[in-house]
Amino acid sequence: MAKKALIIQILILGLLALLLVNPSFFDIRLKKAQQELDFGVLLRKSSSDTAYFNHLNISKGKFIFIGYGSYSYESSSIFKEISQNQQILNSYKIIAISPFTRRDFDAKRDSAFSQYITFKYGEIDADIIIRGIPFMTIPEYLEQKKKAKAGNNEYALDYPVVIILEDNKVVWAKKRVSGISGIEFD
Amino acid sequence: MKRILRFELMKIWHPFSFIYWILFSIAFIVFSYDEPSFIKRFMSSNFRYNEEIIINIFYFASYYKYLLTLFIIYITSREFANNTIIRSIYEGFSRKELFVGKLAVLAILTLFVFLLTRIILMVLFLVKGYSFNTISFMLLNYHFVIAELYSCFSLGLFGIMLSSLVKNLYWSIGLFIAWGYFEYLLQMFSFMTPFQEMANYLPLYVMTAIYRTLRFNEFGLLQLFYLFTLQQLFLLVIYNQYNHITWLRKH
Numbered sequence: 144m145a146k147k148a149l150i151i152q153i154l155i156l157g158l159l160a161l162l163l164v165n166p167s168f169f170d171i172r173l174k175k176a177q178q179e180l181d182f183g184v185l186l187r188k189s190s191s192d193t194a195y196f197n198h199l200n201i202s203k204g205k206f207i208f209i210g211y212g213s214y215s216y217e218s219s220s221i222f223k224e225i226s227q228n229q230q231i232l233n234s235y236k237i238i239a240i241s242p243f244t245r246r247d248f249d250a251k252r253d254s255a256f257s258q259y260i261t262f263k264y265g266e267i268d269a270d271i272i273i274r275g276i277p278f279m280t281i282p283e284y285l286e287q288k289k290k291a292k293a294g295n296n297e298y299a300l301d302y303p304v305v306i307i308l309e310d311n312k313v314v315w316a317k318k319r320v321s322g323i324s325g326i327e328f329d
Numbered sequence: 330m331k332r333i334l335r336f337e338l339m340k341i342w343h344p345f346s347f348i349y350w351i352l353f354s355i356a357f358i359v360f361s362y363d364e365p366s367f368i369k370r371f372m373s374s375n376f377r378y379n380e381e382i383i384i385n386i387f388y389f390a391s392y393y394k395y396l397l398t399l400f401i402i403y404i405t406s407r408e409f410a411n412n413t414i415i416r417s418i419y420e421g422f423s424r425k426e427l428f429v430g431k432l433a434v435l436a437i438l439t440l441f442v443f444l445l446t447r448i449i450l451m452v453l454f455l456v457k458g459y460s461f462n463t464i465s466f467m468l469l470n471y472h473f474v475i476a477e478l479y480s481c482f483s484l485g486l487f488g489i490m491l492s493s494l495v496k497n498l499y500w501s502i503g504l505f506i507a508w509g510y511f512e513y514l515l516q517m518f519s520f521m522t523p524f525q526e527m528a529n530y531l532p533l534y535v536m537t538a539i540y541r542t543l544r545f546n547e548f549g550l551l552q553l554f555y556l557f558t559l560q561q562l563f564l565l566v567i568y569n570q571y572n573h574i575t576w577l578r579k580h
Binding site: 144152156160 | 425471472475476479548550553556557560561
């Protein structure tokens, strides 16, 4: 009886240990599954899925996509500057993209922060907030997590990414944009 | 083993169980097809978009484990309260046999509920038009399967432990809900403090939303051993309680 119990316990521990094995496999599978919802796929001409944009037709008009990190000051400054620039607000529609989904562990802070930027701080009318698209590679993410665990409070999970889309063409795109002066408008 | 299993299953074979699991399936379908509007209003502080639906479904679907635990609490605490468990000892079952039987029933129920929820989710995802890749990732990858089965089983153990300690149906259900609410509060407050990782060590929270832990915070060795020791603790307490079954006096 005791032997059987021991064997079952070891089996359970072994099964649990499987959760530790090859975590990158998990990320790859997740990426694969997310591909149908991937923003990069959507921007390509061949894609016909417009699930994100039920509220908005992105094939015509001028858009600025801003992908921002959870608490990076750079992205908040971009939002601030854009909200102050009436010319941009008039000619472009602003779409904010967050790397996290709302109800995940980091997303709770993320959503609080995004609200802060979008509604309280800058009072910017983001036409859409898209969530759940990572702008980081997996090693980048792990490195950031390591830093945070080591006590680094600058848990800047992502750098802001800005994409300008005009009539279904990517006019300008850049990672690590720190301010509105870095964006090249026509 | 066969004898005790037959005996345990006989106890579950009751109209109440059928009604409970049918209601469970209906509620599960309703909640996982689309969230009711009051929950939407309660939960949403921002816009909601289509790509979140699959995550939302998993979020709500993870709470079925509470219902499994409530069922387990119902069957065990009634046994203790009505002294049927001591009667079965008079009828020739040993205390160890009853302990093993209960665990076996829990394992069977876990498998049953797991299959039921997976099948419902599979059909719902197909109806909603998700790609096969997404469905297979969300339902059939071994990380989720192991985590769901293990967390279901552990929550069930928690339920058995509570009911064997308290020996009263209403008190144990009340305590279980109170514990859940206490954890919810702790978890909510922890987000305002530097101790945000504390939420990863709240037993009910971790076990209900284990897929979240797996997706965004990698499953660490420490957490694994923590969960395992928790399970051992539950098992030990249950074993002890079953080894000291006595006739429960009612005042």
